[in-house]
Amino acid sequence: MSEDRYSGIRLIDWIGDSGREMIKKSSCTIIGCGALGCASSNLLVRFGFGSLKIVDRDFVELPNLERQILFDENDARMMKPKAIAAAEKLSSVNSEVRVNGVVTDVNSGNIDKILADCDLVVDGTDNLETRYLINDTCVKHKIPWVHGACLSSSGMSFNILPGGPCFRCMYAVAPELGRTPTCETEGILTSVPQLVGAIQATEAVKIICKSENISRRLIHVDLAAGTFEAIAVERSESCPACVKGHFEYLGKERTSSAVSLCGRNSVQIVPANETTVDLKALEKKLKTVGDVSHMGYLLNFKKEGHELVVFPDGRAIVRGTSDIGLAKSLYSRYIGN
Numbered sequence: 001m002s003e004d005r006y007s008g009i010r011l012i013d014w015i016g017d018s019g020r021e022m023i024k025k026s027s028c029t030i031i032g033c034g035a036l037g038c039a040s041s042n043l044l045v046r047f048g049f050g051s052l053k054i055v056d057r058d059f060v061e062l063p064n065l066e067r068q069i070l071f072d073e074n075d076a077r078m079m080k081p082k083a084i085a086a087a088e089k090l091s092s093v094n095s096e097v098r099v100n101g102v103v104t105d106v107n108s109g110n111i112d113k114i115l116a117d118c119d120l121v122v123d124g125t126d127n128l129e130t131r132y133l134i135n136d137t138c139v140k141h142k143i144p145w146v147h148g149a150c151l152s153s154s155g156m157s158f159n160i161l162p163g164g165p166c167f168r169c170m171y172a173v174a175p176e177l178g179r180t181p182t183c184e185t186e187g188i189l190t191s192v193p194q195l196v197g198a199i200q201a202t203e204a205v206k207i208i209c210k211s212e213n214i215s216r217r218l219i220h221v222d223l224a225a226g227t228f229e230a231i232a233v234e235r236s237e238s239c240p241a242c243v244k245g246h247f248e249y250l251g252k253e254r255t256s257s258a259v260s261l262c263g264r265n266s267v268q269i270v271p272a273n274e275t276t277v278d279l280k281a282l283e284k285k286l287k288t289v290g291d292v293s294h295m296g297y298l299l300n301f302k303k304e305g306h307e308l309v310v311f312p313d314g315r316a317i318v319r320g321t322s323d324i325g326l327a328k329s330l331y332s333r334y335i336g337n
């Protein structure tokens, strides 16, 4: 293309031609492609990063369209994995960027591989467990990451840079499950993740350009009140991660897990070991007991009011329930142990 598509940012004094070259040479991984991941990656691809990796475990559903700006009704009809739908959309916006969509659940067994060779991580997750994992990996390998979170009418962004303070300085221990407010209980204002994603993408660019303006404070926005605050975060003297170098979340052995998904009335089941499921063979098996359809990337199985969506890596999302026991029993009954 002869016309310079980056003429706007080249004129920004802290980016310029040299900053643009740094962005072009950089690779960024976005973990989670819900509302936040959509918003940040939509901007990062326009800044023209060298490569973007979009990692997500989920597929597109109609209620996502309220705030997940990379997806459309066709993606929801086709139950496209979000990482695939996002990668297609982002590539069509900027074909100069290498965009890689990875459909997987991030865990202690695969996060090192997922984050190998990336210069920067942008948080698009919806849960603390994955953020602790990202934090341990990034602190260990000195990769900067940009934390973001949204709830109700508020959101925040915070840069976690080598040397700290880190995410565990902010949240030393994970609160008990069920004790934290979620999007399911508090709702989420459509515009909040767009704003937080925009702040994250901008901070990501500052980090890559080694700008003097990199924010060292937590940026908190409340769109109901219409306020922005920059809050100081102190490094914790006893932080297990950035002070002591104990990466507890990386040491946790991968086990089979079942978690209720934020805002979804669904449970995700993850098998203990890395595996590959032959969806065609499974389709054949399940045809005899219920309604099954192969959606290209995944299998959709319905039986007596229950619905299971099965991914090639053996994960399943059980829809229409947040009862973990029920979800596990449906999984073992129809998919296997």
Ligand SMILES: [Zn+2]
Pocket: 164, 165, 166, 167, 168, 169, 170, 235, 236, 239, 240, 241, 242, 243
């Ligand atoms: Zn720390």
